[in-house]
Amino acid sequence: MQEKSNYDRRGFLLGSTALAGATAAGTLLPAGPAAAQQGKIKVGFMLPYTGTFAQLGVAITNGFKLAVDERGGKLGGREIEYFTVDDESNPAKAPENVNKLVQRDKVDVVVGTVHSGVAMGMAKVVRESGTLWINPNAGAADVTGPLCAPNIFRTSFSNWQTTYALGKVLKSRGIKTAVFITWKYAAGEEAMGGFKEGFEAEGGKMLKELYLPFPQVEFQALLTEIASIKPDAVACFFAGGGAAKFLKDYQAAGLKGKIPLYGSGFLTDGVLDAVGDAAEGVETTLHYADGLDTKKDKAFRLAYAKTFKLQPDVYAVQGYDAGQLLAAGLDAVKGNVADKPGMIKAMEAAKIDSPRGPWTLSKSHNPVQDMYLRKVVGKENKSMGVAWKALADPARGCKA
Numbered sequence: 001m002q003e004k005s006n007y008d009r010r011g012f013l014l015g016s017t018a019l020a021g022a023t024a025a026g027t028l029l030p031a032g033p034a035a036a037q038q039g040k041i042k043v044g045f046m047l048p049y050t051g052t053f054a055q056l057g058v059a060i061t062n063g064f065k066l067a068v069d070e071r072g073g074k075l076g077g078r079e080i081e082y083f084t085v086d087d088e089s090n091p092a093k094a095p096e097n098v099n100k101l102v103q104r105d106k107v108d109v110v111v112g113t114v115h116s117g118v119a120m121g122m123a124k125v126v127r128e129s130g131t132l133w134i135n136p137n138a139g140a141a142d143v144t145g146p147l148c149a150p151n152i153f154r155t156s157f158s159n160w161q162t163t164y165a166l167g168k169v170l171k172s173r174g175i176k177t178a179v180f181i182t183w184k185y186a187a188g189e190e191a192m193g194g195f196k197e198g199f200e201a202e203g204g205k206m207l208k209e210l211y212l213p214f215p216q217v218e219f220q221a222l223l224t225e226i227a228s229i230k231p232d233a234v235a236c237f238f239a240g241g242g243a244a245k246f247l248k249d250y251q252a253a254g255l256k257g258k259i260p261l262y263g264s265g266f267l268t269d270g271v272l273d274a275v276g277d278a279a280e281g282v283e284t285t286l287h288y289a290d291g292l293d294t295k296k297d298k299a300f301r302l303a304y305a306k307t308f309k310l311q312p313d314v315y316a317v318q319g320y321d322a323g324q325l326l327a328a329g330l331d332a333v334k335g336n337v338a339d340k341p342g343m344i345k346a347m348e349a350a351k352i353d354s355p356r357g358p359w360t361l362s363k364s365h366n367p368v369q370d371m372y373l374r375k376v377v378g379k380e381n382k383s384m385g386v387a388w389k390a391l392a393d394p395a396r397g398c399k400a
Contacts, residue, residue, distance in 0.1 A: 040081035041330065041337060044101030046112030046122065049086040052215045052240045053114045055270060057086075060136045060319035062308050064111060067323025070303070075323075076330030083107055087118050089215070094121025102129050108337045109134060111322055114315075116140035116159065116186035117214075123147045132329075132343065136322040137315060140186050144366040146397035150344050153365045155321040155352075157287055158393035159190035159237075160197075162264040165285045165371040165388035166235060167198030170262065175232040177205050181222055182237040184211035191237035191264050199235075207231050217245040223253040234259055239266035244274045251278040265289075265374055265381065270313040272379045279376040288314040288356040289372040289383035300355040317355050324352050364395035 045064075047057035061084075068080050083105045085097050094117075101107045102125060109132040113119055119138035126133040127149050135143060135152070139159035143152060170178065180195055182188030188211065196206050207229055210222045226234055234255070238246045243266060250256055256278065265286020268279050300320065304312040312320075325347055332346030333339040352359050352367075359369040373387040 040079045041075060041109070041335070042081050042083060042105065042107040043326075044083040044085065044105055044107035044110045044112075046085045046087050046098055046101060046110055046118075048089045048114050049084070051089050052242055053089050054240075056114045056137065056240055056315045059270065059310075059313055059315035060111075060114070060322070062304070062310070063312065063316035063319025063321075064136070064323040066300075066304055066307060066316075067320045067327065069307070071327060075327045076333065076335030078330070078335040085112075087113050087115070089115040089118060091115065091117035091121045094118045095125050098122045098125045102126070102131050108132065109326060111136055111319075113138050116190070119143055120147075120186060123152070126152065130340070132340070134322045134325060136318045138187070139190065141190050141393075141396070144362075144364040144393060144395055144398060146399075148364045148395065148398035151340070153325060153347060153361070155325055155367065156318040157369075158194075158366055159187050159264075160194035161366075161369075161371065161391055161393050162266070162286055163191045163195035163235070163237065164198035165373075165391060166195050166262055166264075167200070167202040167204060169283065169285060169373055169387055170199060170204060170233060170235075171202040173233075173260070175204065175260075177207050177232045178235050179208045179210060179226055179229055179231045179233075180206065180235045180237075181210040181219075181226070183214035183216075183242070185214040187239075188214070188237050195235050215242055217242050219246055219249045220253070223249060223255060226259065227253065227255060231259060234261050236261070236263040236267060238263070240270070243267050244271040247271070247275045247278040247282070265314065265372075268374070268376050268381055270315060272376065272381070280378075282376045283384070284374050284381070285371050285387045286314060286374060286381075287359075287367070287369045287371055288317050289374040290380040291383050292355070292357065292372075294355075294357065296353055297355040312355075314356075321352055321354050321356075321359075324354070325350060328352075362392050362395060364393070364398040366393045366395060368392045 049057045087097050111134050114137045116138045119140045133152050135154040137156045139157050180192045261282050263284045265284040328350040329343035329347040333342040359367045362368050370386045371388040371391050373384040374381040375384050
């Protein structure tokens with residue numbers, strides 16, 4: 001019963017309203033709200049800055065800071081102070097690491113993370129503390145499913161979204177059988193589940209699910225098994241350095257050109273410079289693609305490249321949109337972070353003008369967004385059109 005009282009939406013908002021009212025009246029902060037708002041907004045990044053996902057953490061950080069810099073370095077009229085924790089993509093350290101930001105640094109908002117297992121480890125701490133959490137990548141279903149809460153938002157995707165749309169794509173290619181290969185952890189299993197649901201809904205048949213422990217990259221035995229199974233296609237979920245290794249090993253095993261390879265877009269995002277021609281022609285589905293040819297995307301890509309001397313990817317977009325979502329909340333309350341109900345209401349209603357295209361939030365605080373079909377052409381994940389318009393995650397188990 002105690003857990004329910006902690007996470008009940010109405011109770012959360014009423015409690016936050018009482019806190020905001022007491023703050024405004026000066027009963028909790030004798031210095032008054034004016035003094036409270038003269039300080040900086042504390043933003044805590046909990047992201048991987050070492051290991052397989054290090055480049056993803058950097059891109060998210062860059063994207064978020066770009067969104068803030070475009071607003072003169074302020075959100076809701078207040079400057080931003082950043083705190084950083086390297087989560088090392090280690091779920092076991094997640095509660096301790098997020099507590100460094102919540103308890104030690106007293107941040108107003110936590111931005112993180114990449115690894116779904118780490119996100120699951122963060123969820124209990126963030127829910128109990130009531131700290132605003134903007135998740136700029138980790139697609140764990142439970143975060144916007146059974147663990148959904150008023151203070152939890154995601155600006156990326158659910159793992160289910162990134163592969164569910166592949167079913168339509170494979171059917172249009174006349175593909176009837178497939179094998180799915182991924183890491184054995186939350187993101188991989190959920191991406192597999194989304195693909196299987198979407199593929200079977202279109203009449204396809206899954207021949208086998210193949211797993212290896214995260215973050216292992218010894219693919220040879222499983223690639224040999226795929227060659228013996230002879231499916232019409234292979235679908236997969238990998239990301240970062242592991243994705244680059246898989247693409248090169250797939251080619252080296254002689255499967256490229258024989259069994260078409262598909263995947264969640266993270267397979268080819270941010271790794272094309274590292275894989276040579278191993279990814280050429282690979283098709284994926286994701287909520288962002290190169291060459292969308294919109295005013296917003298062109299402006300974003302130019303600004304990112306000029307600022308960081310790097311080309312942006314989907315991770316940078318997700319970080320950028322985390323900054324945009326926080327801006328929507330803080331602007332609505334004029335920087336008064338004590339008005340958590342006002343912030344949450346504004347964030348829930350926000351229509352984000354994103355480089356990926358406009359998106360809104362579902363009731364579970366997960367983006368409702370277009371999923372693009374992309375094809376690797378040279379060094380681009382070139383948009384081939386929309387694979388699924390305004391795809392919403394089913395948010396199974398969310399009671400908010």
